[in-house]
Amino acid sequence: MALRELPLRTASAVLRETTRPAVNAARPALARSASSAALHDVEESSFTVSPPADGAAKEFDPVSRSRARRLRNKDLPPSRYQFRPPKYYRGPLHPHQPPPESDPASRVFQPGPFSLPRLEQTYQSTIAADILTLTYQHYPPGYRAPKIGQRLREWTGDSPYYKNRPLRPPRGSDRLRLLTEPRTFRNIPAITKVTVHAMVPEAQNDSANLHVAGMILQAISNVRATTHKARHNVVQWDLREGKYVSATTHMEHEDAQHFVAKLIDVVLPRIKEWKGVPGSSGDGSGNMTFGLTPDQMALFPEIEVNYDAYPPKMIPGCHITIGTDATNNKDARLLLQAVGIPFYGKLND
Amino acid sequence: MNAGHQTTRRLVSSVGQSVCRACRHSLSRNSYATAAAAVQTDDSAFQHVPPVASTEPQASYAVKGGVLLSRPPQITRDLHPFEAAYFLYQRRLNERLALPFTRYFYIKKRSPADLEWKRKLRQRLTPARDIGRYKGYGDEAWNDEVLVGANESDFQWQVQRLVKDAEQNGLEDKSEEGGPVRAGKKVEREPVERPLSRVTEADTKGDLKSLNRLLQRTLYLLVKDKEGHWVFPQDRLDQENLHTAAERILKQSGGINMNTWVVGNVPVGQHQHDFAPESLKASPNPHQLGYKTFFMKARIMAGQPILTENKLGLTDFKWLAKEEVQKAVRKDYWQSVKNMLTER
Numbered sequence: 001m002a003l004r005e006l007p008l009r010t011a012s013a014v015l016r017e018t019t020r021p022a023v024n025a026a027r028p029a030l031a032r033s034a035s036s037a038a039l040h041d042v043e044e045s046s047f048t049v050s051p052p053a054d055g056a057a058k059e060f061d062p063v064s065r066s067r068a069r070r071l072r073n074k075d076l077p078p079s080r081y082q083f084r085p086p087k088y089y090r091g092p093l094h095p096h097q098p099p100p101e102s103d104p105a106s107r108v109f110q111p112g113p114f115s116l117p118r119l120e121q122t123y124q125s126t127i128a129a130d131i132l133t134l135t136y137q138h139y140p141p142g143y144r145a146p147k148i149g150q151r152l153r154e155w156t157g158d159s160p161y162y163k164n165r166p167l168r169p170p171r172g173s174d175r176l177r178l179l180t181e182p183r184t185f186r187n188i189p190a191i192t193k194v195t196v197h198a199m200v201p202e203a204q205n206d207s208a209n210l211h212v213a214g215m216i217l218q219a220i221s222n223v224r225a226t227t228h229k230a231r232h233n234v235v236q237w238d239l240r241e242g243k244y245v246s247a248t249t250h251m252e253h254e255d256a257q258h259f260v261a262k263l264i265d266v267v268l269p270r271i272k273e274w275k276g277v278p279g280s281s282g283d284g285s286g287n288m289t290f291g292l293t294p295d296q297m298a299l300f301p302e303i304e305v306n307y308d309a310y311p312p313k314m315i316p317g318c319h320i321t322i323g324t325d326a327t328n329n330k331d332a333r334l335l336l337q338a339v340g341i342p343f344y345g346k347l348n349d
Numbered sequence: 350m351n352a353g354h355q356t357t358r359r360l361v362s363s364v365g366q367s368v369c370r371a372c373r374h375s376l377s378r379n380s381y382a383t384a385a386a387a388v389q390t391d392d393s394a395f396q397h398v399p400p401v402a403s404t405e406p407q408a409s410y411a412v413k414g415g416v417l418l419s420r421p422p423q424i425t426r427d428l429h430p431f432e433a434a435y436f437l438y439q440r441r442l443n444e445r446l447a448l449p450f451t452r453y454f455y456i457k458k459r460s461p462a463d464l465e466w467k468r469k470l471r472q473r474l475t476p477a478r479d480i481g482r483y484k485g486y487g488d489e490a491w492n493d494e495v496l497v498g499a500n501e502s503d504f505q506w507q508v509q510r511l512v513k514d515a516e517q518n519g520l521e522d523k524s525e526e527g528g529p530v531r532a533g534k535k536v537e538r539e540p541v542e543r544p545l546s547r548v549t550e551a552d553t554k555g556d557l558k559s560l561n562r563l564l565q566r567t568l569y570l571l572v573k574d575k576e577g578h579w580v581f582p583q584d585r586l587d588q589e590n591l592h593t594a595a596e597r598i599l600k601q602s603g604g605i606n607m608n609t610w611v612v613g614n615v616p617v618g619q620h621q622h623d624f625a626p627e628s629l630k631a632s633p634n635p636h637q638l639g640y641k642t643f644f645m646k647a648r649i650m651a652g653q654p655i656l657t658e659n660k661l662g663l664t665d666f667k668w669l670a671k672e673e674v675q676k677a678v679r680k681d682y683w684q685s686v687k688n689m690l691t692e693r
Contacts, residue, residue, distance in 0.1 A: 057497040063489055104442060111443040114436055118425050125567065125693045126421040133613040133646050215454075306455050 117257035119191075119264075119339070127338045128188045134334065135183045151176060178285050178327040189286065189326035189335045194256040196221055197248045198316040204230075204243040212314040213247045219302040221249040221259055260322065264340040267292075267299045276342035282329035288336055289321040410621065411640040414594035415583035416602075417617060417686075418570040418609065418647045420668065422693060424547060426565045428504060434495075437480060437502040441493040444485035450476040468519030478514045479507040508544060515541045557667040560653065566670040567691050570654065571677055572602060573665040579677040581686070583642050584661055591616055595645035602661050603654025609647050616643035618689035620682060644689060 069075065076082075085098045085107050099106045139145075152167035170176050181187055196217055203210035214225040225247045230239040239245060251259050268274060277290040294315045298307060303315075322341075326332035330349050337343065428436070456463050470476070474484040481501035484490060500506045516538060551559035560568065571579045582602040586594050595611045623639040624632065656663050667677065671690045675683050 060496065062496075063492055066489070066492075104446075109446070111439045111446055114440050114443065116425070116428065116432065116436075121422070121425050125691060129691060130612050130646075130648075133615065133617055136613065136615045138615060309454055 113254045115254065117254055117261060119257045119261040120254075123190060123339075127335070128190070131188050131334060131338060132183065132185060135331065137183060139182075145182060148179065180327045180331070187325070189324045189331045191256060191260060191322060191324055191335070191339070192252070193323040194221075194251045194259050195248060195321040195323065196251075196259075196318050197246060197321070198318040199246045200316045201238050201245050202314075203245055204238075204240055207244070208311070209314050209316070210244055210247060212310055213316040216297060216303060216310065216315060217247050217249045217318070220262075220297075220300045221251050222255050223249040223251050225249050260339065262301070263320070266301055267296070268341070270299045271296050276344040277336070279333075279343045279345040279347040281343075282332060282348050284329055286324040286326035286328070286332045287321055288324070288329075288332055288341075289319055291317060291319050293317045406636050408636050408638050411637055412586050413583050413640050413642040414586050414591050414598060415581045415620070415642040415644040416570075416595045416598050416611075416647050417581055417644045417689060418599065418603075418607075418649055420560055420568040420649050422567055423564040426693060427547075430502070433502040433504065438494060440477065440480050441483050441485070444475050444477055444480065444483060445490050445493060465518050469514065472519065479510045481510075512541050512543060557669065558653075560649070560668060562668065563670050566693060568668040568670060569674055569690065570603075570649070571667045571669055571674060572654075572656075572661075572663045575662040575664075577664075578679060578682075579667070580682065581644060582661065582663070583644075585640075590614070591643055591645050595647060598661070599647065602659050602663055603656070603666070604658060606655050607652035608650040609652075610650065612646040612648060617646045618644045618686055620644070620685040644686070646689075 083105055085105060086096045087107070089098060090096065101108050101110075103109060104111075150167070152170060154167055155162035155165050198213040198217055200209045200213045203213070210227060214227065217223075217225040226249070227244050228246045228248065230241055230243050230245045233239060233241045274296075277288065281288050281290055283289075294317050297303060297315055297318065303310070322336065324332045324335055326335060328349075329347075333343060333347070452463075452466065456466050473482050475482075481495070481499075483493060485493075495501045518538070547564065549559075549561045549564060550556075551562040556562060562568070570582065572582050574580055582598050584594070584598045584601065587597075589597070592611055592614045596609075599607065599609055599611075620642045621639065622642070624637075629635055629638070654666050656666060669677060671687075671692065674690060675687070678686070
């Protein structure tokens, strides 16, 4: 058991030792290629066995079987069937290794996915193909895109200190912008993550504000909220260093898809006189942010169902950031528009 | 403008007519991706644009514009039984591993709703309403897999459970068992709105002209032309670009009773039709070998085509899914259009 839990490299290192003749003798039997034919004769596959009769499947009752076994005091051997993974990771050479995260026995196992979101299906069947058609750029046959080499400038001059110096920073900003690759069916922008962030500076005086904010974020996002402290004193914003001021949830995969769908189908259409997401939104690398006010938060169905449980004055507003694969604002906006989020005002391209 | 661009442009100008206007435009465009390029590469070695010999008079093809008018899927697809079983298994695992449901946050203590909740929980043993009778905690929490023949993973069964949960108060099953029925006042509940059927009337009747058929699939508009072939709507280009041609063809074939949107300015596919050699000899223009149709993608939002006043000589239309299109059209036509139709 312990040997099987070890990583492959360690197991092979054990087998390589020549000082242990017993293990060395067992080596050819463990090698996969040597005895695969022999294994076939010994082990029988479940595919070769004919399925049980219909009556056997109907009569099979695992619960009563287990109860009967317990009555007879013949429990299953605990070492194999009641496996508890180690609480602490003790390094790759320790004989007791934790199972992978995807194993339900693991301590960090997260169940899911639970459904195939409707938005995901719409994206696969309709939106992705339309975006590809809309952003298609034709190149004549034989065209090869010019290679993009070093994008940063080097230090040129006579100074001996220029030797081996890091490259000069980009012009105009402190970081390089993302490159936009030519559009193919492999890099159509998609929604990858959603972050909901609620800033509650009132929580510095009364922590109940932060609890309410956390509960609301959890309710609408299905993800545990994390809290943040203020990093600096900012007098204008009434922030004091080291005090808890905000809560965040990060959603991915199924949660993110469900959240965006809920937002588009339920919440945003019910906001009165909502103009849309400001066109100035977007950070240039595919993320779009917009805000909701406290009274708009009450429109989420999860909040509406027990609105009385939240103190009305403590319900926070929030910022919602929708992260996409796109590498510029234009593509990200095109995706969100296709999904159903309107934009207004001057566009930030 | 960088070296690679200049090389390409020079090649294009030397070739002359072999590169279309759109290509030349794309070559002369200075995009973000190429703006930062700095490396000098000898592209002339790689660039291979075949030379074109000019012979007079040139054999050519007529150009036609076509419209691939489609209605996207309206509802989610049916899950494969394995997918459904997997999702149910994961949800039962979740009942076992997630934090317990915070009841008093949602239901007030000692209220009628609380009593009802307790009754229902006693019956199904778990807060989730659509995963069947399953207990997530205790000695038998391991028993989270359904047996052969169980219908808990069936979508319709789960919908029924949710509807039943909304309609009933948990006392109904007791009275059925023959237990003491309370003589208290009967609470009348509003009937819950049932989800609409996933199979429509048009499906059962086999109405190929309805847009309400096959809600899970993409439907494409096929029309019957003068020769009696089923094709996508198409017509000769008339000194116009493909996008406006697509809009015109839609208007001239199906009338103005359709709310449509032509997606983008580029075609999604093409079909080349060669005239038969004997008809080529008899034709007044023997240098025209056939025609090429370029299909523009379009979506229909509402409406239906009306062929009574169409100017393209169409006699009939159908809304078909991909595999039905294959049966309706000719073989060579299918070979050239099949890759622009979506699977779902």
